[in-house]
Amino acid sequence: MPRRIIIIGAGQAGRRCAETLRELDSAAEIMIFGAEAHMPYDRPPLSKAVLLGKEPGTALFVRPAEFYADRRIALFLDEAVTRVAPDKKRIETAKGRNLTYDALVFATGAKARRLVVPGADDPRVMLLRNLDDALALRARLVEKPRLAVIGGGLIGLEIAASAQQLGCVVNVLEAGERLMARGLPASISARMAALHQQHGVRLHLGARLDRIESTTQELTLYRADGCLAVDLVLVGIGAAPETALAEAAGLTVADGIITDRAGRTSLPDIYAAGEVARFPHPMNTEISTRQESWQVAQQQPISVAHAIMGHDRPYDEVPWHWTDQYDCNLQVLGEPSDALHQIERAEGERLTLLACDSDGRLCGAALINNGRDATPCRRMITSGKVFDMAVLADTARPLRSFL
Amino acid sequence: MAVWQRVASEEELQPDTPFATRIGEAQLAIIRLADGIFAVNDVCSHEYALLSEGFCEDGKLECPLHQACFDxxxxxxxxxxxxxxxxxxxxxxxxxxxxxxx
Incomplete structure (x- = not known):
């Protein structure tokens, strides 16, 4: 059994790995190093409760400080790991600490992609990735600026919804032709667009930004077909895995640290947990996937901790993520792409969209304000069963009756 | 002081189908299980959501927003x-x- 386990990254994945390790082994020394000064927190509230100034309760800092002390999980905060030497099984930190490990976990997460157009270096062009970013953004949003959100993906739209609720004038500029195009069918994009428009958000689709010009008063966003003057810009154009340290250490990296189904990397005794890991897709192990979701940070590190302790427990969850915008909860399971047969089960404001392959196997689902269908959908996807698509559309039959 | 309050008729309660009701400020979910009828606070302890709108099975209630499960x-x-x-x-x-x- 490993005597000392070092976890690089004090986010949700690092925390989950540490607490699972402690459940499995009462003796091992467990150390977490985090570049931020904060205790481990979950990120979903950053673009919602934190921006709105609501008390996020335990949704943000899930565990109090005593939790770590009671379990002898040593937190080294505001202390980034700067070098990993796999041949010597040794790490170095920004505070000059030099330590050996028996097992090492990269839980380094991802960083927000920056906008690369002239003028994007203005301090009024902001990103949202961590708690300090969220607090800085909130401090600006309460002044009710004219805001441009660059990127109509999940994060951009959550921020747009929060900013609108704070009384800002909100524009969303999306380079593609529809919102949240990644992994969602066009009909759901259209519903989300209508939701934002009902709340007064101005959507600019197909809007590719050329440059930003700034004066002390305002920022002007130029694109081929016009310009837009605002006070603040928020860039939400996705995230890239934080792999620099892993690459320098010689791990195999390709848009994420390559791992097996339990987080084992290309080098012995080194693991990757959470959204930095690229692993075989749970629904099709012939392809790899890297997922940025609460689910992967919550569940995949359990598999990693088991692997470290010598137990094989592959991560095989059907991909699932959610977004909350205004009073709308959207959940996505599996991959409900446009290429599949779409079956809509609508009941008033609630919708369950099922996406089946040509044989009638459920491959994905999107639920709007209909979370009670999530568990039945997940089971229907994992079952691999062939369903009669005409019968699936019958809302008189609850989904659980198909299991 | 707590008192007995009528919330439903027995025949309204179907197995595994939460019944939502409100008494004063309190929001309750009433659920019929195999061994009896139970009442819980309907509001998830994580973020605001009504548990009665979630999936119910095996004596467990699942939050419709983020899938937290309660006994x-x-x-x-x-x-x-x-x-x-x-x-x-x-x-x-x-x-x-x-x-x-x-």
């Missing part, structure tokens, strides 16, 4: 993201009516 009999939080229990209330049935002590 209907004890109120205990069984899975993340919730970490705190929800309140439970005594239930009695008389002459086909369901009463909750609240």
């Amino acid at each position: 209907i009999r004890t109120g205990q939080a069984l899975s993340a993201p919730a970490t705190t229990a929800i309140a439970t209330y005594p239930v009695k049935c008389e002459n086909g009516d369901v009463f909750v002590m609240i």
Whole structure:
């Protein structure tokens, strides 16, 4: 059994790995190093409760400080790991600490992609990735600026919804032709667009930004077909895995640290947990996937901790993520792409969209304000069963009756 | 002081189908299980959501927003993201009516 386990990254994945390790082994020394000064927190509230100034309760800092002390999980905060030497099984930190490990976990997460157009270096062009970013953004949003959100993906739209609720004038500029195009069918994009428009958000689709010009008063966003003057810009154009340290250490990296189904990397005794890991897709192990979701940070590190302790427990969850915008909860399971047969089960404001392959196997689902269908959908996807698509559309039959 | 309050008739309660009701400020979910009828606070302890709108099975109630699971009999939080229990209330049935002590 490993005597000392070092976890690089004090986010949700690092925390989950540490607490699972402690459940499995009462003796091992467990150390977490985090570049931020904060205790481990979950990120979903950053673009919602934190921006709105609501008390996020335990949704943000899930565990109090005593939790770590009671379990002898040593937190080294505001202390980034700067070098990993796999041949010597040794790490170095920004505070000059030099330590050996028996097992090492990269839980380094991802960083927000920056906008690369002239003028994007203005301090009024902001990103949202961590708690300090969220607090800085909130401090600006309460002044009710004219805001441009660059990127109509999940994060951009959550921020747009929060900013609108704070009384800002909100524009969303999306380079593609529809919102949240990644992994969602066009009909759901259209519903989300209508939701934002009902709340007064101005959507600019197909809007590719050329440059930003700034004066002390305002920022002007130029694109081929016009310009837009605002006070603040928020860039939400996705995230890239934080792999620099892993690459320098010689791990195999390709848009994420390559791992097996339990987080084992290309080098012995080194693991990757959470959204930095690229692993075989749970629904099709012939392809790899890297997922940025609460689910992967919550569940995949359990598999990693088991692997470290010598137990094989592959991560095989059907991909699932959610977004909350205004009073709308959207959940996505599996991959409900446009290429599949779409079956809509609508009941008033609630919708369950099922996406089946040509044989009638459920491959994905999107639920709007209909979370009670999530568990039945997940089971229907994992079952691999062939369903009669005409019968699936019958809302008189609850989904659980198909299991 | 807590008193018995009528919340439903027994025949309104179908197995595994939560019944949502409100008594004063309190929002309750009343659930019929194989071994009786139970009452819990309907609001998820993680973020605001009505548990009665979630999936119900095997004595567990699942939050429709983020899938946290609660034990209907004890109120205990069984899975993340919730970490705190929800309140439970005594239930009695008389002459086909369901009463909750609240």
